[in-house]
Amino acid sequence: MPIDFAATKARFHLPEGVVYLDGNSLxxxxxxAPARVERAVTQEWGGMLxxxxxxxxxxxxxxxLGDRIARLIGAEAGSVVLGDTLSIKVYxxxxxxxxxxxxRRVILSDTGNFPSDLYMAEGLCRxxxxxxxxxxxxxxxxxxxxxxxxxxxMITEVDYRTGRRHNMAEIxxxxxxxxxxxxxxxxxxxxxxxxxxxGVRADFAVGCTYKYLNSxxxxxxxxxxxxxxxxxxxxxxxxxxxxxxPFAFDLDYRPGRGIERMRVGTPPVLQLAALEAALEVWEGxxxxxxxxxxxxxQDLFIKGVESRAPMxxxxxxxxxxxxxxxxxxxxxxxxxxxxxxxxxxxxGDFRAPDILRFGFTPxxxxxxxxxxxxxxxxxxxxxxxxxxxxxxxxxxxx
Amino acid sequence: MPIDFAATKARFHLPEGVVYLDGNSLxxxxxxAPARVERAVTQEWGGMLxxxxxxxxxxxxxxxLGDRIARLIGAEAGSVVLGDTLSIKVYxxxxxxxxxxxxRRVILSDTGNFPSDLYMAEGLCRxxxxxxxxxxxxxxxxxxxxxxxxxxxMITEVDYRTGRRHNMAEIxxxxxxxxxxxxxxxxxxxxxxxxxxxGVRADFAVGCTYKYLNSxxxxxxxxxxxxxxxxxxxxxxxxxxxxxxPFAFDLDYRPGRGIERMRVGTPPVLQLAALEAALEVWEGxxxxxxxxxxxxxQDLFIKGVESRAPMxxxxxxxxxxxxxxxxxxxxxxxxxxxxxxxxxxxxGDFRAPDILRFGFTPxxxxxxxxxxxxxxxxxxxxxxxxxxxxxxxxxxxx
Numbered sequence: 028m029p030i031d032f033a034a035t036k037a038r039f040h041l042p043e044g045v046v047y048l049d050g051n052s053l054x055x056x057x058x059x060a061p062a063r064v065e066r067a068v069t070q071e072w073g074g075m076l077x078x079x080x081x082x083x084x085x086x087x088x089x090x091x092l093g094d095r096i097a098r099l100i101g102a103e104a105g106s107v108v109l110g111d112t113l114s115i116k117v118y119x120x121x122x123x124x125x126x127x128x129x130x131r132r133v134i135l136s137d138t139g140n141f142p143s144d145l146y147m148a149e150g151l152c153r154x155x156x157x158x159x160x161x162x163x164x165x166x167x168x169x170x171x172x173x174x175x176x177x178x179x180x181m182i183t184e185v186d187y188r189t190g191r192r193h194n195m196a197e198i199x200x201x202x203x204x205x206x207x208x209x210x211x212x213x214x215x216x217x218x219x220x221x222x223x224x225x226g227v228r229a230d231f232a233v234g235c236t237y238k239y240l241n242s243x244x245x246x247x248x249x250x251x252x253x254x255x256x257x258x259x260x261x262x263x264x265x266x267x268x269x270x271x272x273p274f275a276f277d278l279d280y281r282p283g284r285g286i287e288r289m290r291v292g293t294p295p296v297l298q299l300a301a302l303e304a305a306l307e308v309w310e311g312x313x314x315x316x317x318x319x320x321x322x323x324x325q326d327l328f329i330k331g332v333e334s335r336a337p338m339x340x341x342x343x344x345x346x347x348x349x350x351x352x353x354x355x356x357x358x359x360x361x362x363x364x365x366x367x368x369x370x371x372x373x374x375g376d377f378r379a380p381d382i383l384r385f386g387f388t389p390x391x392x393x394x395x396x397x398x399x400x401x402x403x404x405x406x407x408x409x410x411x412x413x414x415x416x417x418x419x420x421x422x423x424x425x
Numbered sequence: 426m427p428i429d430f431a432a433t434k435a436r437f438h439l440p441e442g443v444v445y446l447d448g449n450s451l452x453x454x455x456x457x458a459p460a461r462v463e464r465a466v467t468q469e470w471g472g473m474l475x476x477x478x479x480x481x482x483x484x485x486x487x488x489x490l491g492d493r494i495a496r497l498i499g500a501e502a503g504s505v506v507l508g509d510t511l512s513i514k515v516y517x518x519x520x521x522x523x524x525x526x527x528x529r530r531v532i533l534s535d536t537g538n539f540p541s542d543l544y545m546a547e548g549l550c551r552x553x554x555x556x557x558x559x560x561x562x563x564x565x566x567x568x569x570x571x572x573x574x575x576x577x578x579m580i581t582e583v584d585y586r587t588g589r590r591h592n593m594a595e596i597x598x599x600x601x602x603x604x605x606x607x608x609x610x611x612x613x614x615x616x617x618x619x620x621x622x623x624g625v626r627a628d629f630a631v632g633c634t635y636k637y638l639n640s641x642x643x644x645x646x647x648x649x650x651x652x653x654x655x656x657x658x659x660x661x662x663x664x665x666x667x668x669x670x671p672f673a674f675d676l677d678y679r680p681g682r683g684i685e686r687m688r689v690g691t692p693p694v695l696q697l698a699a700l701e702a703a704l705e706v707w708e709g710x711x712x713x714x715x716x717x718x719x720x721x722x723q724d725l726f727i728k729g730v731e732s733r734a735p736m737x738x739x740x741x742x743x744x745x746x747x748x749x750x751x752x753x754x755x756x757x758x759x760x761x762x763x764x765x766x767x768x769x770x771x772x773g774d775f776r777a778p779d780i781l782r783f784g785f786t787p788x789x790x791x792x793x794x795x796x797x798x799x800x801x802x803x804x805x806x807x808x809x810x811x812x813x814x815x816x817x818x819x820x821x822x823x
Binding site: 040042045047049052053055056060061064065068069071072073074076077078079080085111112113114115118122138141142143145146147149150151153154155156163188235237243244245246247248261262263264265266267268270274275276277278279280291292293294295296297298299301369374376378379 | 438440443445447450451453454458459462463465466467469470471472474475476477478483509510511512513516520536539540541543544545547548549551552553554561586633635641642643644645646659660661662663664665666668672673674675676677678689690691692693694695696697699767772774776777
């Protein structure tokens with residue numbers, strides 16, 4: 028049954044007068060979220076107190092919600108667990124992968140990756156000792172850079188700046204042919220594009236929930252470990268909730284069964300409640316249909332902007348095969364232009380040095396929103412001031 | 426001005442008929458928490474969307490709330506930041522300390538430490554390579570075990586099972602004399618006992634907020650770095666929010682200023698809102714007065730239990746100098762006894778193999794609660810079945 032996008036849009040709270048094209052940064056609130064969080068606070072925490080761990084299912088929620096996300100990313104049931112932040116999950120996945128490929132010393136990534144992934148990899152290499160290193164190449168050179176020295180690739184499928192999408196199947200296949208493992212960062216993929224982790228035989232994947240999955244600010248990250256690795260991957264961040272028997276309080280660590288071992292500490296119960304409410308909207312949603320509609324909205328936006336504001340330069344690939352759910356344009360005055368847009372209620376965001384980002388999230392964005400955004404952007408660009416030499420871009424603050 | 430404990434008690438929601446002696450595991454909800462969390466959900470997330478990072482102060486909240494906790498643990502302003510879980514913060518502190526003491530290879534801890542601390546240390550040693558090791562000794566042997574091989578001590582001030590309290594000043598002094606650094610785990614100290622991190626010249630400290638500080642299930646952890654180390658400690662978990670300029674999106678990591686570098690990923694905004702509400706109750710509270718009253722309540726409880734239920738064996742030291750805010754008793758049928766207590770509305774908890782734990786948290790527990798708990802425990806123990814040979818303890822599930 029095709030998705031009723033008007034019905035899904037009605038399930039989100041969007042402030043009056045706002046066109047929200049920043050769901051790629053922080054998804055909006057589903058209308059069910061306040062009541063679900065209120066229940067977690069007053070009935071569960073307030074009423075059950077410590078008994079909430081069992082009675083309200085707090086302890087099993089990271090796995091239960093992991094299964095719901097698994098469906099959206101083509102993962103096997105029982106292979107995804109929630110917790111921590113994306114940066115922590117990157118570290119976990121990389122540390123496990125490196126230990127599983129002990130003859131090799133190189134983490135391969137690209138310069139389009141989100142910097143925190145690169146920083147975490149750098150930090151891990153330092154901790155592991157001097158012989159490990161992070162090698163970064165241009166995004167278009169990833170495939171050819173996978174050689175016999177590479178222990179693991181660490182690639183974000185969709186570029187946070189340009190929205191350019193890697194070919195996950197091709198890179199994974201190449202990595203395996205060369206004896207490397209793969210860590211996929213799905214920050215801009217989960218809830219945005221169809222992902223088939225099991226189908227492409229990905230080894231590890233990580234992602235966040237506060238963007239396309241709408242879990243709210245600071246919502247937890249998730250990690251995927253392919254079932255074929257789940258009993259051998261050794262967690263470097265070996266916390267008690269990843270222990271085989273957390274409540275035995277043994278002095279020695281023994282990894283838990285399967286994906287459980289990737290848990291670390293106490294799960295963020297209130298954030299998970301918000302995520303649970305958000306995932307209700309995703310029930311039964313076919314990611315192929317979501318992405319197809321996103322591409323139609325993106326095309327409409329690109330066409331409109333190139334017609335109304337030709338001084339903006341498209342930074343996103345034109346090919347549908349190379350796109351996520353975001354369109355980016357470049358302009359030297361990008362920061363000021365985005366501030367003007369936001370002041371008019373069209374919310375996207377800016378990434379240094381010159382990128383204007385716009386997310387197209389069909390569950391709550393439609394053609395009318397696109398038309399309004401194009402209109403406002405066109406009017407702003409009609410102001411001649413953008414090309415005056417004295418008009419300087421200010422530094423980015425968000 | 427002395428604390429008005431009746432007034433602080435009125436600021437907590439405690440379910441009708443419950444005596445809550447488990448604030449050492451999960452603190453109860455302050456009455457202001459639901460409205461504060463609701464504001465974070467609907468007004469901040471729902472209404473401000475991405476703008477909440479600046480407009481609602483989400484980005485600076487981990488430091489702002491860190492300063493409020495700093496006062497409670499005798500830390501310098503600007504030396505504490507919130508985020509992640511306690512296990513992650515243990516890893517961060519240990520990794521930094523080991524790097525600052527590069528000639529040494531031993532982490533010293535004790536068998537009374539919370540197992541997750543030991544597990545995280547084990548995992549770090551594995552990642553660092555074979556030459557590092559975790560050495561654990563009996564709690565009473567810590568002081569004498571600090572020798573020239575020890576790089577860093579990792580000690581939880583108050584034992585999670587027995588409530589026995591270490592002498593933080595003495596251990597820190599000894600560690601420094603022997604050239605070791607110190608990581609203090611304040612999980613059962615922050616909000617429970619007076620801590621003077623600056624006074625004892627502690628190097629690192631970590632703690633959680635969901636116990637005595639009442640931030641709710643899954644509330645974030647905190648980390649302290651002594652100001653004299655803050656510009657040299659190198660974070661192993663080098664996430665983007667610990668970068669000198671997170672929004673410059675540089676490809677290379679440069680640690681942020683001072684404690685900022687111990688941030689990793691996106692802060693848990695909803696959990697932090699609950700913490701903010703909880704910390705309001707702590708404004709102006711003198712920890713010495715809180716702990717003195719806790720000791721009086723503990724003494725009352727010990728005296729009552731030893732009189733009414735002498736078959737329970739005290740596991741907590743009698744000396745006030747060696748106590749936190751918790752009293753533990755041992756009994757072979759401890760699990761079943763605790764289940765019976767909980768069924769009667771007296772909530773403590775059980776730790777394998779035989780420990781019954783009771784937390785005494787004066788902000789919401791008073792003499793009447795103690796008397797009722799003693800009475801209920803006495804009645805339960807009057808049942809002869811506890812001493813029947815066939816009555817077996819069940820396995821712990823929480």
